[in-house]
Amino acid sequence: MGYISRGFRGKRASDREDARLPPGQYLVDGFPVLSAGPTPHTPLDEWTFAIEDETTQLRTWSWEQFRALPSEDIRVDIHCVTKWSKLDTTWVGVSIDTLLEGVEHHATHVLAISEGDYTTNLPLEDVLDGQAWVAFAYDGQPLEAEHGGPARLLVPHLYFWKSAKWVRGLRLMDHDEPGFWESYGYHIYGDPWREQRYAGD
Amino acid sequence: MEGEALRLDGNAIAGTLGGMFVQDMTEARIACKGCGNVEPVGAEHAYVQAPGIVLRCSHCDEALLVMTRTAGRHRIWFPRSHWLEMGEPTDS
Amino acid sequence: MARAAVRGRLNWTLGEVVELIDETPRVRTIFLEVPEWPGHRAGQHVDVRLTAEDGYQAQRSYSIASAPEDGRLAITVERLPDGEVSEYLVGELRRGDKLELRGPIGGYFVWEARSDGPLLLVAGGSGIVPLMCMLRHRRASDGTVGARLLYSSRSWDEVIYRDELERLAAGSNGPEVIHTLTRSQPPGWKGYARRVDGAMLAEAAWATASMPMTFVCGPTSFVESVAGGLVLLGYPSNTVKTERFGPTGG
Numbered sequence: 001m002g003y004i005s006r007g008f009r010g011k012r013a014s015d016r017e018d019a020r021l022p023p024g025q026y027l028v029d030g031f032p033v034l035s036a037g038p039t040p041h042t043p044l045d046e047w048t049f050a051i052e053d054e055t056t057q058l059r060t061w062s063w064e065q066f067r068a069l070p071s072e073d074i075r076v077d078i079h080c081v082t083k084w085s086k087l088d089t090t091w092v093g094v095s096i097d098t099l100l101e102g103v104e105h106h107a108t109h110v111l112a113i114s115e116g117d118y119t120t121n122l123p124l125e126d127v128l129d130g131q132a133w134v135a136f137a138y139d140g141q142p143l144e145a146e147h148g149g150p151a152r153l154l155v156p157h158l159y160f161w162k163s164a165k166w167v168r169g170l171r172l173m174d175h176d177e178p179g180f181w182e183s184y185g186y187h188i189y190g191d192p193w194r195e196q197r198y199a200g201d
Numbered sequence: 202m203e204g205e206a207l208r209l210d211g212n213a214i215a216g217t218l219g220g221m222f223v224q225d226m227t228e229a230r231i232a233c234k235g236c237g238n239v240e241p242v243g244a245e246h247a248y249v250q251a252p253g254i255v256l257r258c259s260h261c262d263e264a265l266l267v268m269t270r271t272a273g274r275h276r277i278w279f280p281r282s283h284w285l286e287m288g289e290p291t292d293s
Numbered sequence: 294m295a296r297a298a299v300r301g302r303l304n305w306t307l308g309e310v311v312e313l314i315d316e317t318p319r320v321r322t323i324f325l326e327v328p329e330w331p332g333h334r335a336g337q338h339v340d341v342r343l344t345a346e347d348g349y350q351a352q353r354s355y356s357i358a359s360a361p362e363d364g365r366l367a368i369t370v371e372r373l374p375d376g377e378v379s380e381y382l383v384g385e386l387r388r389g390d391k392l393e394l395r396g397p398i399g400g401y402f403v404w405e406a407r408s409d410g411p412l413l414l415v416a417g418g419s420g421i422v423p424l425m426c427m428l429r430h431r432r433a434s435d436g437t438v439g440a441r442l443l444y445s446s447r448s449w450d451e452v453i454y455r456d457e458l459e460r461l462a463a464g465s466n467g468p469e470v471i472h473t474l475t476r477s478q479p480p481g482w483k484g485y486a487r488r489v490d491g492a493m494l495a496e497a498a499w500a501t502a503s504m505p506m507t508f509v510c511g512p513t514s515f516v517e518s519v520a521g522g523l524v525l526l527g528y529p530s531n532t533v534k535t536e537r538f539g540p541t542g543g
Contacts, residue, residue, distance in 0.1 A: 001344060001348055001350075002305065002342050002343075002344040002350060002393050003307055003344060003391060003393045004344050004345070004346055005343040005344055005345070005381070005390075005391075005392070005393070006390055007381070007385045008343045008344070008345050008351075008381050008385070009345055010343070010345050010349050010351055010377050011351075011375065011377035012349065026349070029375075030375060032250070033206075033207060033250060033540075034250045034251045034252070035207045035248055035250060035251060036248055036251045036252075036253075036255045036264075037248060037255060037257060037262065037264070038205055038208060038246075038257075038262055039205060039207075081252050082252060116262070117263075117264060146206070146207075161252055181252050181253070184253055184267050184269050184276075184278055185253075185269050185271055185276060186252060186269075197271075198271040198272075205513055205514070205517060206512075206513050206514060206539065206540035207513070207539065207540065208513055208517075208537060209513065209537045209538075209539055210401075210402070210535055210536055210537050211401065212338075212398075212399045212401050212402050212536060213354065213537070215338075215398045215399045215400075215401075216303060216338075216340040216354060216395060216396070216398045219303035219395075219398055220303050220304075220395070225398070225399065225400035227399050227400050227401035227402070228400040228401050241401050242401070243399070243400070243401025243402060243534075244401065244531075244534075244535075
């Protein structure tokens with residue numbers, strides 16, 4: 001630990017313990033932008049979202065088709081592995097349940113695939129039953145590119161690196177496979193309530 | 202925020218690398234496995250606002266280095282770089 | 294082997310704040326006494342780390358403003374909206390306080406007065422800091438290579454080191470200093486009054502035949518636009534060195 005800087009508190013909104021904060025987290029006022037690579041700028045008329053398995057594309061939507069799907073208002077707390085949390089964030093998105101409706105598969109896991117090289121893996125049961133969405137609006141506005149727009153995955157019960165920005169598809173898998181940060185030592189599952197930040201936690 | 206606001210130069214990770222290597226690393230040259238270009242680390246693109254640090258090729262965006270830190274241990278990965286080359290450490 | 298001792302790895306050390314100077318309403322220079330400071334090269338930076346009582350840490354990089362020839366180490370910090378570290382350094386830090394830092398850092402974005410070729414410096418806002426270090430170093434070492442600074446600021450009041458730049462420019466072998474003020478200009482202003490663009494670079498930059506060495510520093514979007522513009526003018530990209538400060542500057 002470093003030298004204690006007289007009078008320094010940092011930007012945290014509050015130091016108090018909050019029952020809604022998982023262990024080791026603090027609240028922030030803004031919405032920090034984190035990124036492992038360049039922000040993509042795919043024009044909407046080229047954007048597609050696909051459900052695929054390991055060999056075939058099973059279903060695909062254009063932006064227009066995607067936006068015609070039933071969507072929901074969402075209000076959730078989010079927790080980043082870098083320790084900041086935001087409570088009561090509001091989004092609009094299409095439930096993964098909707099996207100997978102009628103898709104025949106034997107998957108146990110999914111791999112979320114984004115523009116560029118970013119991926120993240122999740123157990124299938126963690127993205128069903130109203131736990132996950134593909135979100136296209138945040139705080140009443142279309143989702144900004146820096147926050148993952150036009151659409152990102154939203155899986156608030158896990159650390160926010162699992163809510164892949166710039167998501168373009170879900171690959172249905174019959175096994176678990178580490179995605180980007182999981183390949184670099186981050187926890188394969190990522191439950192903030194058990195503080196599963198790194199592999200082996 | 203417009204465009205590539207979070208994209209920094211490799212010299213943004215000079216301190217982190219400097220804490221691990223005996224010499225300044227921004228002049229070390231790194232070869233990209235994706236496109237074959239060789240550049241000084243300082244000229245490549247660094248993304249430092251993330252769970253880890255990612256250094257990407259300034260020509261083709263492939264991830265040359267990834268650095269993570271857990272429990273006080275730093276690890277460097279070399280996903281898409283062939284080699285890293287530096288001169289003899291000197292006193293300057 | 295009679296080689297000088299290998300420099301050790303970068304380590305954190307404590308500097309003491311010995312003087313504070315307000316450069317503009319939002320910008321302050323902090324002078325530090327750092328025991329066993331090994332010296333630095335113009336363009337290098339230090340990492341500064343702040344720790345709260347509960348162990349929370351925040352770290353930022355700041356370019357060194359003082360010339361290598363100066364007696365004291367100085368960094369110049371711009372207070373950013375919502376900047377937790379800059380807020381502390383510009384608003385709270387006092388003389389006598391200690392600051393944890395490591396450095397000097399960076400061998401890529403450096404200039405030495407003995408280098409060849411004219412020097413072109415392009416600064417956006419607080420990106421002036423490492424470039425001012427280069428100009429101070431040039432002055433202190435009686436450098437004679439041509440030097441030109443194109444400096445973009447929002448207004449005359451926000452020009453950092455304004456008076457010193459005038460004095461440097463007026464000195465013998467002084468650099469040519471070209472300002473552009475993008476948001477507001479003082480009455481009677483005859484200089485550039487817009488963001489740096491291709492036309493301005495074509496007028497202000499050295500001809501490529503003179504083989505200049507170029508350093509560009511400022512917010513990421515500024516740096517990318519300027520570097521791209523210089524390459525379009527024919528500057529070989531390996532002669533244009535950049536230091537992006539991220540979205541908001543240093």
